[in-house]
Amino acid sequence: MKVLHVITGLGVGGAELQLRSVLRHTRHDAEVVTLYNPGEVAEMISREGVRVHDLGMTSNTEVPALLRLWRLIRRGGYDVVHTHLYRACIYGRIAARLAGVPVVVTTEHSIGRTHLERRRMTRGVQALYLGTDLCSDATIAVSDTVAxxxxxxxxxxxxxxxxxxxxxxxxxxxxxxxxxRIRAEFAIPGEARVVGVLGRLDPNKRFDLVIEAMAPMLDATTRLLLIGEGPDRDRLESVVREHGVSERVVFAGERHDVAAMLSAMDLFVASSDQETFGLSVLEALANGMRALYTTCPAMDDIDTDRARAVPGEVAGMRREIAAELARMEPSWPGSSGGPPRETVPAIHDRYGIESVTGRIDDLYEGLLTRRGPRPPHPAPASVDASLAESTGGHR
Known part of the structure; x- marks a missing residue:
């Protein structure tokens, strides 16, 4: 089966990295087209042997791009087109249906109470989304909350x-x-207790809440590590300066060595105002540390004492973080790895990438069985030549 994933961009982000993981475990032949911004995730995917096409869009309302995408899909002979993120849904679902693709699938990664992927949900946004949904056979929601x-x-x-x-x-x-290694890189003492956050530096993440909650606790033995980059960085750095804790807070920037960065922490905090899944909390728990979160649909019905919900305000969060730091102290002396690392079996059972990708592949196959296959694919050589000419596709 040939599957084409259509995504808005391939810079570093949750949906983009999730797509990369799915591509590494799918049992079908897959390619990817990005509407624009073939960033670092595109390079990762290409190095792993999956073809990535760059549609080369320069604006969000570039109607001729729909024709280019239609041509790419038509010539590619795909059985399934799978769209990710709002703009890719608008263009990809229409182009796939016009090209006669038997199965069109959408994954909705991030629909909040008031915003869709940091885009306010106006009537126009809703109309475009629901209108193009008529071209889609199925929508994958990443949580019951999203559904x-x-x-x-x-x-x-x-x-x-x-x-x-x-x-x-x-x-x-x-x-x-x-x-x-990470602690040495950022001059964090080996014996220090490190509280960490991970994600795009965006107002919705409310990392300022964590900074303010932790400010009175930050000293020579307690540090705060922020991993990520984004438009809120200047404001967050200003908050750090206002509280006089610049020497105790580390801005690590955008990082791809996620396991290493998580390993440097002792406690993970997720402080988002709105969240549709909460992958970073699961990754922290998989790394073995404890986690606090203000909202995390992924943890619904997971029974564990390794993670819990906390208030989304400074005093309540400060109280909960202080309790976790106090919990660490008895086991701290002589423990180079920090507090004991423990896994949560229920998370492995429910969220393992192999199992999740298998369910996506099963959905493709079930839908294709009901709809029937498309006509035979064009010859690979002619397809590659056409795509290279019309889209600048690359491996």
């Missing part, structure tokens, strides 16, 4: 299948040597 929001927004319940994001547990496993 419920889609239904309220107007997507038919019988078109929605809940398949969660998957965790590549090997990619985020604890490593004591990486812990030592």
């Amino acid at each position: 419920d929001r889609l239904v309220k927004w107007g997507v038919q319940r019988n078109k929605i299948t809940v398949i969660p994001n998957g965790v590549d547990f090997g990619r985020v496993a604890f490593d004591e040597s990486h812990r030592a």
Whole structure:
């Protein structure tokens, strides 16, 4: 089976990295087209042997790009087109249906109460999304929360299948040597207690809440590590300066060595105002540390004392973080790896990337069986030549 994934961009982000993980475990032949920004994730995917096409869009309303995408899909002879993220859904679902693709699937990664991928959900945004949904056979919601929001927004319940994001547990496993390396890189003492956050530096993540909650606790033995980059960085650095804790807070920037960065931490905090899944919390737990979160649909019905919900305000969060730091102290002396690392079996059972990808592949196959295959694919040589000419596709 030939599958084409259409995604808005391939810079570093949750949906983009999730797509990369799925591509590494799928049992079908897959290619990817990015509407624009073939960034670092595109390079990762290409190095792993999956063809990535860059549609070369320069604006969000570039109608001729729809024709280019239609040509790419038509010549590629795909059995399934799978779209990810809002703009790719608008262009990809229309182009796939016009090209006669038998199966069109959508994954909805990030629909909040008021925003869709940091885009306010206006009537125009909703109309475009629901209008092009008529071209899609099924929508994968990454959580029950996302499924419920889609239904309220107007997507038919019988078109929605809940398949969660998957965790590549090997990619985020604890490593004591990486812990030592990262701490040395950022001049963090080996015996220090490190509280960490991970994600795009965006107002929705509310990392300022964590900074303010932790400021009175930051000293020579307690540090805060922020991993990520984004438009909120200047403001967050200003908050750090206002509290006089610049020497105790580390801005690590954008990093790809996720396992190493998580291994350097002792406690993970997720402080988002809105969240549709909460992959970073699962990765922290898979790394073996404890986690606190303000909202995390992925943890619904997971019974564990390794993670818990905390208040989304400074005093309550400060109280909960202080309790976790106090919990560490008895086991701290002589422990180069910090507090004991423990896994949560229920997370492995529910969110393993192999199982999640298998469910996506099963969905493709079930839909294709009902719809029937498309006509034979064009000869590979002629397809490659046509795609290279019209899209600048590359490996």
